[in-house]
Amino acid sequence: MFYEFYARDTSRKIKSVFKAKGMSGKHMTGTVIYGYLWDEKRENWLVDDEATAVVRRIFALTLEGYGPYQIARQLSREKIEIPSVHLAHYGEGVNQNKAIKDPCGWSSSTVVNILKKREYLGHTVNFKTKKHFKDKKSHYVDESEWTIFENTHEAIIDQETFDNVQRIRSNVKRYPDGWGEAAPLTGLIYCADCGGKMYVHRTYNGKRTPQYTCAQYSKVPVGTLCQTQHRIAESSVLSLISDTLHAIADYARNDRAEFIRTVQEAQVNQQDSDIKKKKKRLAVAQKRAGELERLMCKIYEDNALGRLPDTRYAALDAQYAKEQDALAREITELEKSVTSYDQGRKSAEKFIALIDKYQGFDTMTITMLNEFVKKILVHERDRKGSQDTTQDVEIYFNFIGKYIPPHFGEVTLTPEEQEALRKKEERKDKLHQAYLRRKASGAQKRYEDKIRAAKKAEMDARKAAIRAEDMAAGVYTHAGDLPRPEPQRVTVQTRASV
Secondary structure, X not given: OHHHHHHHHHHHHHHHHHHHHHHOOOOOOOOOOOOEEEOOOOOOEEXXXXXXXXXXXXXXXXXXXXXXXXXXXXXXXXXXXXXXXXXXXXXXXXXXOOOOOXXXXXXXXXXXXXXXXXXXXOOEEEOOEEEOOOOOOEEEOOHHHOEEEOOOXXXXXXXXXXXXXXXXXXXOOOOOOOOOOOOOOOOOEEEOOOOOEEEEEOOEOOEOOOEEEEXXXXXXXXXXXXXXXXXXXXXXXHHHHHXXXXXXXXXXXXXXXXXXXHHHHHHHHHHHHHHHHHHHHHHHHHHHHHHHHHHHHHHHHHHHOOOOOHHHHHHHHHHHHHHHHHHHHHXXXXXXXXXHHHHHHHHHHHHHHHHHOOOOOOOOOHHHHHHHEEEEXXXXXXXXXXXXXXXXXXXXXXXXXXXXXXXXXXOOXXXXXXXXXXXXXXXXXXXXXHHHHHHHXXXXXXXXXXXXXXXXXXXXXXXXXXHHHHHHHOOOOOHHXXXXXXXXXXXXXXXXXX
């Protein structure tokens, strides 16, 4: 009995000391992460210049549109040591005495782990795990339950870069092995009607004219989830972004105070009605999450005392756990929305600082797009089938949201130009009505059937030539030509029971 109470009391003391250390803002583990080293007293983290350069490069490559697999291959080709090998040179890490087969063999999972770490912002993050009352083992908890102490050591990555990388990582989807090249607007452009992502087609009609279409439209049965493609040329969107940024930069530099005022006014108009609903829903979700935690503890206790059958307990536990996971994700998103709204009024200055970072916007790089643009909503064209028509595009910028500078895009036409435009529209209407009559009579279908084979053969030949060029350049690969992993043998041992 003495030993039992002694062990229990000692365990409580260890837990108390561990918790007190964590709540004080000190690092709870005795190891450092890649990019830092301990000081002489092993109390504070110091920047490791060599590793820091690699970390910053990984974040920069992500902003340029590279995926984790591509980044890992690049670092391996340049013979850069993996984090565990690098830390072992300084007597740090948990793999100091472990034989590493390839010291420069970077993996995509290593790159992903680096991109997730908030410690690179200069923060100490404690209580990422906790022991579960069921199996007494440590489990990773939701990010909302972490305890974060800000500015405890020197930052390697700034907040804006970190936030942009997390957004890119959550939006951009490449092929499973990561060899697919990301188009400039991938992960930024969405359908305005159904909210689905829009994906790029690098060739159109056998020509190198990248265009984006709604992914929901093409899902079988076609046209059910979204009625039209919302097709738009990549060059048109890039030109619009460039022109808008030019106009915003000129307006902000000429009258800084007026620019900030109009930005704040636009943010209020966009968010005030929506944010009240989100705050109300957040309170309800947080209350329900607390109720679920108490319910799960209660049914566990009832099951342990024999008041609740195992089958019933398993069903309730699965039901509560599923609801708990969904609520945790929803709460995280709502908290981000509320926080970003509360900070929005100070963001105009940050956007101006971002504009001042660049000299011009004639050429929009992938890094610039990811730094400036939060999302793009594309509406359907006013007249489908016409090469010369209007199409609404909404651009939401980081920090300031949807913003159009005063008088942007306004054009004053002379009477002669107005008359020419009217005649052009009349001619387009007549052509469109003639097309509808041919379609109704069946003449259009007979014509298309007549030329379909020849037109398809010509288009396929053009596409094949383009694919051959891409394959020679190493930017396109047939899925069937990719190396397949060797099958692994699994030995199953069985134990005979007597």
